[in-house]
Amino acid sequence: MTKPDSVAVGPLPVGSVAPEFELRDQNNRRVTLSTLREKGDVLIVFFPLAFTGTCEGELGYIRDNLPKFDDTTLTTVAxxxxxxxxxxxWSSAQGYLFPILSDFWPHGGVASEYGVLDTDRGYANRGTFLVARDGTVRFSDMVGPGEARTVDTWDEALSLRS
Structure with missing residues (x-):
């Protein structure tokens, strides 16, 4: 018997309805997608694990360019x-001022709904989703283990804002 591929089959496609979620942020506050969408578009950035170089670099890019990622009509969450x-x-040490959400329990449940959970490793691949205010996915991308998002990924996602 062969073992099924554990890597996520692929991210939610563009045009899909984004699954609702309620997760806790780094300050243990509840955050829902529906509440975030009241402000406007939401960029959802799945990352594998805190305290890793690639993840720090990607989230550091958001931190260093925060006005592009958080304004009156866009909220970015990791x-x-x-x-x-x-x-x-981790967010205190790195100076991340945007929400870092915990998909801890059920373990990887939201990542699974978005199609980016690697069940063998127990963490998400690097999935990037732009969700419009109406709840539809406008941008969808995923890179696998060991790969990093490029600046082009960020730029393409942000170019599709409402």
């Missing part, structure tokens, strides 16, 4: 399977 206390320490 999502990982790590627990809120870990995200609190």
């Amino acid at each position: 999502v990982s399977v790590g627990p809120p206390p870990t995200h609190k320490v």
Whole structure:
């Protein structure tokens, strides 16, 4: 018997309805997609794990360019399977001022709904989704383990804002 491929089959396609979620941020506050969408578009950035070089670099890019990623009509959130206390320490150390959400329990449940969970490794691949205010996915991309998002990925996602 062959083992099924554990890597996510692929991210939600453009045009899909984004699954609703309620997760806790690094300050243990509840965050829902529907509440975020009240402001406007939402960029959802799945990342594998805190305290890793590639993840720090990607989220550091968001931090260093925050006006592009958080304004009156866009909110960016990062999502990982790590627990809120870990995200609190990491975000404080790195100066991340945007929400870092915990997909801890059920473990990877939201990542799974978005099609980016690697079940063998127990964490999300790097999925990037732009969700419009109406709840539809306008941008969808995923890179596998060991790969990093490029500046072109960020630029393409942000170019599709409402």
